[in-house]
Amino acid sequence: MKPLRKPPALKKGDLIGVVAPAGVVKAEDLGNGVRRLEEMGFRVALGRSLYQSARYLAGRDEERAADLAEMFANPEVKAVVAARGGYGTSRVIPLLDAKALARSPKIFVGSSDLTLLLHFLRSACHLVTFHGPMVSPNFGKYSSPTTNGEFVRILGATTPPGPIDVTGVKVLKGGSGEGILTGGCLSLVCQTIGTPYEIQTEDAILFLEDINEPPYRIDRMLTYLKQVGKFEGVRAVVFGLMPDCHPSPQELYTLEDVIRDVLADLPCPILYDFPSGHGGTNVTLPFGVRAAVEGATLSILEAPVS
Template sequence: MRVAPRKLERGDAVGVIAPASPPVAERLDKAVEYLKELGLRVKLGRAVGKRCGYLAGTDEERVNDLHEMFQDPDVKAVICACGGYGTGRIAERIDYDIIRNHPKIFWGYSDITFLHIAIQQCTGMITFHGPMLSSDIGKEDVHPLTKRSFQQLFHSMTLSLTEDVSPLETIVKGKAKGRLIGGNLALLVTTLGTPFEIDTREKLLFIEDIDEEPYRIDRMLNHLKMAGKLSDAAGVLLCDFHDCIPKKRDESLMLKDIIQDYIVPEGKPALSGFKIGHSSPNIAIPIGAEGVLDADKKQLVIEPGVS
């Protein structure tokens, strides 16, 4: 069952948590000011300023922050400060009944991908793959479209992504529809064989990544292929693969070669070039919402993610 969270209104409170790595304090402060400019009140999780190696606090502390924000009736959205590493560690500790019984906007990307998939598998609630506070909004040179993505939280709007945003390339012709599922490729692969394994059946699968050499992208797509995730999908969206170029090898396949090897043979409508993920701009999209991919017209249309 698909559940769309309620949209935000000016004056609403949003909770900021760091379920993975710790945010850069200066950037987070700047991003919080942006949320206030949008007319929102901000509540920081208890663990946001904590450190436990490469984690923002212990697993228990980070889970407690997530639980508290979803249970707090004053909080209307839960926004992740940054990614990094750590959400896979807490997935089994989360009480998904809390999320199911208190549906609200959940927003983030990168390492947050594991939580998006877990929430999808356990609750059916629409979540948002979108720019984060410390990682994106707190930077000096934020693209206007990155900031504008937050407007999706205030309005029940249909998204139409075309070449008006970025050049798109048809990889496989055709038209497909289905709910959106996906995120960071490296994180999607880590769900395989777990209770939170990504389900791509009759869905539009979108993938993105950063700083992964072509041989690593090759390995991960091969893993998805052997697990049946590419053949199960209705269509494929190839988003930004920032700096995914050869670095260690003098001779290498390139990303375009790997796409030809894995995506084209599946014969599913596929379109590449979307500025979704580790990119500038970083366009937010609602995971779990119904979408229509038209690879011939180079267009992706997505239903509203909020009600």
Template sequence: MGVKPQRLRKGDTIGIIAPASPPNQENLQRSFLFLEELGLKVKLGKHLYDQYGYLAGEDKDRLADLHKMFMDREVKAVICAGGGYGTGRIASQIDYSLIKNNPKIFWGYSDITFLHTAIRQQSDLVTFHGPMLASDIGKVDVDPLSKEYFKQLFEPTSIQYTNELSPLEALIGGKASGEITGGNLSLIASTIGTRFEIETKDKLLLIEDINEEPRAIDRMLNQLYMAGKLTEAAGIIIGDFNNCVPERELSLQLDEVISHYMKLANKPALKGFKFGHCSPHISIPLGVQAELDTEKGQLIIDSGIKE
């Protein structure tokens, strides 16, 4: 089991960084109000508002913001403003010993998946897969449930995801337990062949994605299958695949593609979870123990912070 960070308390300071693409500024400003409602103070990364093409500043500057937030003893959590693209570019330059020696809450999803995997495997820190400030929380129409799950950072709480949250469907029956790993499928696939290659052996693998045609999902799942990542997993958690629809007349449907690879993997697999680019977006810790039960239609996840 990974190292769990300390819980948050009212009055704590949160560090905000943009390690990938430039965040929507209006949404970002609105999200600060939510953090203030939680009783938190915000400290902004020096390069939070930088723009360098499709990146939120040059690699060295985004890296510097990440390092500074983990070094800053006043900062109790590091929250990502948004995703997009870019975290894989800085992964090999991160000082993981710095993170290991200064464990604190790290929160984000989508492109941040690369950092979740790298940080977890290089420093043993439990991180959080959850909605980001500019991408989700600061939107005018944000679902209250997306905000609700931030409370797990203040009080150790086991997350019990059942059909009451969203309809769940078993693709392969059975029970499985293990640490949760994964996140965005595109980013998981991009780790293969690198020193940050995702480790799935005896773990529960979470997958989700957005705006990818079924043939692209097929390609990435096939890569994971051939690399042994699906068959090594204890079970598979299928999150939201937002707008993953065919753009051509001749195509398999998304459900056909996912079902094909779940049958090949032949591990307990449950789909329908509101994890990913969806609303509401339920946040969960990565690197903690969880139990998947397809018969009961539930996923029980240990708390991600220290008791």
């Protein structure tokens, strides 16, 4: 694979473009998120079709793809942040011109359904991408100091950011590991398999998270990734908060038990409850740069932006 390009750093006063490649956007949450970004010192430009709807999608596929292409082509826009997840990113990707996007390397931030776009931009455009907060849910509805602070710190880091200072991370299996940080929403990571933008996990620190998936589905998806070889060569696995993925109180096991069971033979550390993705806090993680796990700490060893 070609070396990845690092987009220019984001600074206070820069213009952030907001697009909705997936689900329908709620105006109130989006408005609150835009105001939060402005309070953080950024200017905001909204995609032309941001408030459109077509069934469960934020407008027609062509409209959503055009918004994304326009933001990448606009030299004043320094970062593009997804409005929300939901569903629909996979329908947009075939309409994107990878060469045109690659000519204007810039920060792209998203999570959940945008996991697919993160991997497309990495594989087809050779860009470092950013798994992190989206405007409506993470800056609008569930804004937190950690989400906001790490967004600014990571996207402005022209030197290695180092340890990510968060609390509550559990060690399911101890040890240390170093590799390229990648991953995303577990169900969407599985969806990349067999596509041109299939996730690459050799020599990886693999981050996985999801929401509203019962334990047997988490088991099924992890087992699937294991059987197609996606845990071979992984240096560490880091799980997110996994809201609404836990067994009922009547059950005599935990989601941690399921993960330990499926991944029992992995010779690498496994962390759990790292606050990125779905949940109250969504820490920005740069995909495509070197990172390390030591104890309960995830560190970014390489500058993610230029």
